[in-house]
Amino acid sequence: MKLLFSESGPDYSRYLYPYVVWAVPEPGETPADLYERGFLPASPNLDRFCLCRHVRVDLTRFRPSSENRRVLRKGEGVDCALIPRGDFDYTAERRQRWHAFARERFGEGVMPFERLDGLMHGKVITHLLHFTHREDGRDLGTALLYVEPPRMAHYYFAFYDLAWFRQSLGLHMMTRAVVSFAEAGFRHLYLGTCYSRRALYKTQFEGLEFFNGNCWSPSLEELKHLIARQERPEDGRTHLLVENDYLQAFWEGRLDRLTDASPFRLHGGPGGSARA
Template identity: 25%
Template sequence: MRHTLPIAPQFYVTAPQPCPYLEGRMERKLFTALQGDTATKLNDSLSKQGFRRSQNVLYRPSCAECSACMSARIDVSKFTPTRSQRRVSKRGAYLDRRATSPWATEEQYDLFREYLDGRHATGGMADMDMFEFAAMVEETPIRSRLIEYAHNRKLHAVCLTDILDDGLSMVYSFFDPALEKLSLGTYIILDHINIARELGLPYIYLGYWVPGSRKMDYKAKFEGLEIYKGGQWTPLGDPSQYSSDVHPLSNDPIAEQVAQIKLPDGRI
């Protein structure tokens, strides 16, 4: 009988490109493929180490001179809504939530296009067509769901969500930009906190928080927010104490970063 050892994931670095969060900066990502029988365990393990999923790839920032981007998650047990957030929950209470398999529809894409045109017309996803949208939604080797929010059968908001062993990872969300007064982006996060509590999961993974980026300010408003910094999760504390200043020694060399990654079978 032939025995084969599991193949360790290979890590790569993207070429530098303009940062979408901080003007004048260049971003670079460390990434690995997410595939095969170990995809779920690898996704669970690396998500705890600041990685994010995009289709069949796991990545995290690895910029040469900048360490502003930090993975963020909400500790559900420590979250208490603010008065403003309670108002958001109340305003959105009329919406019906439905969890579906990750299968793209034309209705979702139409809402996605409205969202991009209204909120991110010059962003990197601005030119995505239906086929690219379908790939973003459907190409997932792990347990993912589309959480839809609708009223009278009209779709108002959608979130592509991964179900991890310790929480929910909000991969990408979009909503009707004409309903600005409903604060649907905040409402989706608040409802995911409710879902996590229903499932007994301790964390909501929100992607990255970037001090100095107005696009990311809203994440710091959630009590119980933690950031991944220096190889561990710590409470955010006072957001004003964080800096987005550039320093040539901000990040360890790539080889050292890879050597510190813990794989799901206990290897490093």
């Protein structure tokens, strides 16, 4: 992959010179290679990826907990099927219903029709995990997925009947996805970003890992520390790796442990191209 660094919001007084890190895949690489290195898609055509804090489940280590089983029981009577995108009927009714759900759950303008259509016609969605009522066959929910067997799947966006919200249908759908891909022999299921306490529902699976900017970490306490750190006043912040309490708490005070765990190496000499 090649890397691009897009400048964002410097604060010279605190020596903060932030860049958004983009990755552009090269011939011979697949999206799974970029997911593995901490990137998520930044375009529906999978030609640009963005480094971010996101979570995945190592499905080789996943075992359903008592809470996972309770969530699954609440969805008794719900069937699900994994459908290739080309075989899925993206009707005007479903399009309208998903848009209304996104407006209600994510906010106005987050998922306009243009973005929804771009996802459904882009390379980033290969399959849909479709949930229906067992008795009458009506639609209950649909999760949009990128699937690259057997290495990984990405549980991208989910839309569901809000009348089933109290039955935890959204969490049931995600849990079914984790169980289904584990049973199918996949290695990882990616669940998206985690930048707030509201997103911690994604962490209730054994085998959880999150990308901390340098490597995949299994520490839920580390993830919670980073979320709590965001809630501190801006005046009290600097960049993470110069904060000794973080390194002491999670990396034995040793920056070299993070360096050794990092998947990033630059190859190429002076005047030549550099690749990660």
